[in-house]
Amino acid sequence: MLDLIIKNGKIVDGTGNPWLAGDVGIQQGAIVAVGQLSQEAHRTIDAHGQVIAPGFIDGHCHSDLMILDYPNSEIKLQQGVTTEVVGNCGLAPAPFFPETASLLQTYVEPILGKTSWEWPWNTVEQYMQTVAKASISENIATYVAHGALRIAVMGFANRPATREELDRMKGLLEEGLRAGAIGFSIGLLYAPGSYTSREEIAELCSVLPQYNGLFSTHIRGEGNNLIPSIKEVIWIAEKTGVSLHISHLKAAGKANWGKILEALELVEEARGRGMDVTVDVYPYNAGSTMLTTVLPPWVLEGGIECTLDAFRDPQMRRRVREELGSEQKDWDNLVYSTGWSSVIISSVQTAANRHLEGKHIEEISELRGQHPVDCVMDLLIEEGGKISIVYFHMSDTDVKEVIRYEKSLIASDSLHCETGKPHPRLYGSFPRIFAKYVREEKTLSLEQAVRKMTSFPVQRFKLGKRGLIVPGYIADIVVFDPDTISDTATYQDPRQYPTGISQVIVNGEITLANGQHTQARPGAFIPAQHQCCNH
Ligand SMILES: [Zn+2]
Ligand SMILES: [Zn+2]
Incomplete structure (x- = not known):
C-alpha cells in the first residue's frame, strides 16, 4: 500500500525529456514507482490534464x-x-x-x-x-x-x-x-x-x-x-x-x-x-536592492552611521551630488544612465514615509521640492539607512x-x-x-x-x-496546469499568489492541497550532499 499516488498526469521528470503519461507512487517520503501503477494508496490525487514535476x-x-x-x-x-x-x-x-x-x-x-x-x-x-x-x-x-x-x-x-x-x-x-x-x-x-x-x-x-x-x-x-x-x-x-x-x-x-x-x-x-x-x-x-547601493562606494565606508553623518555635512553632500550627476570611472553610477524615475521605493521603516512606497525618486523629490540626490540622502537619514528599492535597469x-x-x-x-x-x-x-x-x-x-x-x-x-x-x-x-499556471503579482500590486498550481509535496507530505496550505511542516535543512566525499 502506497502512502500517496498522483494519477493520470503528464510527468515532466526534470531531465528535460518529453513528458510521459502516468502515475507517481510515494511511500515514506520517497518516490517509489513511476508509470501506469495499479497499487492501492492511502491517498490519491487525480492530476488529469496537469503536469507532475519535481518541486x-x-x-x-x-x-x-x-x-x-x-x-x-x-x-x-x-x-x-x-x-x-x-x-x-x-x-x-x-x-x-x-x-x-x-x-x-x-x-x-x-x-x-x-x-x-x-x-x-x-x-x-x-x-x-x-x-x-x-x-x-x-x-x-x-x-x-x-x-x-x-x-x-x-x-x-x-x-x-x-x-x-x-x-x-x-x-x-x-x-x-x-x-x-x-x-x-x-x-x-x-x-x-x-x-x-x-x-x-x-x-x-x-x-x-x-x-x-x-x-x-x-x-x-x-x-x-x-x-x-x-x-x-x-x-x-x-x-x-x-x-x-x-x-x-x-x-x-x-x-x-x-x-x-x-x-x-x-x-x-x-x-x-x-x-x-x-x-x-x-x-x-527590474532588480531589487538597497537604496544605498546607488551611492558612491566611498560614502559607505565605516558602516551606515558614518554614511549618514556624511549626509549631514554640506561639503560631503555636494560631493555626492556631483558624483551622482556624472559618469564615473571607478564605480558604476547606474542611476546616471537610467534616471531617478527608474528607482522606486519598495519599503521604508517609518510610518511617516510609508506613503512614499511605490513611488519613484523623481516623483518624491518633486513632492518634497528637493534635488533627487538631496532627497535620497534625507530619506536615508530619516530611515536610518534602511530603504529597499525596485530598480528598472x-x-x-x-x-x-x-x-x-x-x-x-x-x-x-x-x-x-x-x-x-x-x-x-x-x-x-x-x-x-x-x-x-x-x-x-x-x-x-x-x-x-x-x-x-x-x-x-x-x-x-x-x-x-x-x-x-x-x-x-x-x-x-x-x-x-500547464495551460493556466501564471504569475499575478505586479509592481503596483505585488502581494498576489500565482494561479494554476494545485498540489505541492515536500519530503512526501502534502503542503499545498488544491491551492491551500495544509499547515504541514515537513521541511528540512539540507547540508551539501557530496558524492565525492564524506564531508
Ligand atoms: Zn541576491
Ligand atoms: Zn546579488
Whole structure:
C-alpha cells in the first residue's frame, strides 16, 4: 500500500525529456514507482490534464531570516518551490561575534528583513541548527557569505586584510563548509565586499576545493563594469580551480544593454577551457536592492552611521551630488544612465514615509521640492539607512537571452519586506517562466523550463536525490496546469499568489492541497550532499 499516488498526469521528470503519461507512487517520503501503477494508496490525487514535476528549487533567494519568521513559506510553496538556497550575495546572518552583531544586523536587514528572533546563533552551524529545529514547510540550504566573514573579522574597514585576518576568515569559512554549507558566496557590489581585492577573495576560495564548495558570485559591477567584473570572478575561479556560479546575470543600465551576449560568450569561453561555470537569472527587467547601493562606494565606508553623518555635512553632500550627476570611472553610477524615475521605493521603516512606497525618486523629490540626490540622502537619514528599492535597469531582450541560455538556471533573488511593495519576483518568478517564457514567447519548452528549476539547480547546489521524478528520489513534487499556471503579482500590486498550481509535496507530505496550505511542516535543512566525499 502506497502512502500517496498522483494519477493520470503528464510527468515532466526534470531531465528535460518529453513528458510521459502516468502515475507517481510515494511511500515514506520517497518516490517509489513511476508509470501506469495499479497499487492501492492511502491517498490519491487525480492530476488529469496537469503536469507532475519535481518541486522547484529557488537556488538564489534571501529568505535566511524570513524562514524563521514565516516557517510555512506560503509565498514560495504557492509557486511550487520546495527548496530555497540562502546565504547569497555575500549576505547571511552568520557567523558573527557578540561585538560585531549589531554591525552585521544593520548590514543584512535591508535585504534579509527584520526578524523577531533575537539571533540565537553565532556560527553558521548554529544558524543551520536553528533553521533545522524551526519546523518549516520547505527545505533550506545555505552558503557561507563573504560579507558576514569580513564584518566578523574586520568590521567595515576599507583596507586589505592582514595575514592574520585572512586566516581567521578562512577558519570561519571552513567551519561553515564543514557544517554543511554548499559553498561560498560573495557580493562585491556591497561594502565590505567592494573593499576586497580579487587576490583576497582567491585566498579565501582556496578553502573550497577540499569541500567541493561552489563559488557563487554577485559580481563587482553589473553595469559599465560588467565585462571586467565577469573576468574578475573567472580569474579567481581559474586560479583556485573552483566551480563558479554567476548570480542574477544581467546587463544593468541603458548604456550596457546588449553586453549580455559578450558576457555569455565569456562564460562559454571559460567552459571551453574546461572551467565549470554556470549562471542564474530571474524573469524580470527590474532588480531589487538597497537604496544605498546607488551611492558612491566611498560614502559607505565605516558602516551606515558614518554614511549618514556624511549626509549631514554640506561639503560631503555636494560631493555626492556631483558624483551622482556624472559618469564615473571607478564605480558604476547606474542611476546616471537610467534616471531617478527608474528607482522606486519598495519599503521604508517609518510610518511617516510609508506613503512614499511605490513611488519613484523623481516623483518624491518633486513632492518634497528637493534635488533627487538631496532627497535620497534625507530619506536615508530619516530611515536610518534602511530603504529597499525596485530598480528598472535591464532590457527585456537581455533577460530573455539569459533565460534561453542552456547553462542558466532559474531563481527568484527574492527579498522579503514586511511592509510596502516588494519586487513581484518574490511572489511570481517560477509561474512567470511558464506563463511568459514557455506559453507566450516560446523561449523555452515546458520540459526545458522544468529542468532549469529542478534537476539542474539540484546538481549545481548539491541537494542530493531531489529534482527528478525517479524511483528512489525524495518526493518533492509540484502538480500544476500547464495551460493556466501564471504569475499575478505586479509592481503596483505585488502581494498576489500565482494561479494554476494545485498540489505541492515536500519530503512526501502534502503542503499545498488544491491551492491551500495544509499547515504541514515537513521541511528540512539540507547540508551539501557530496558524492565525492564524506564531508
Ligand atoms: Zn546579488
Ligand atoms: Zn541576491
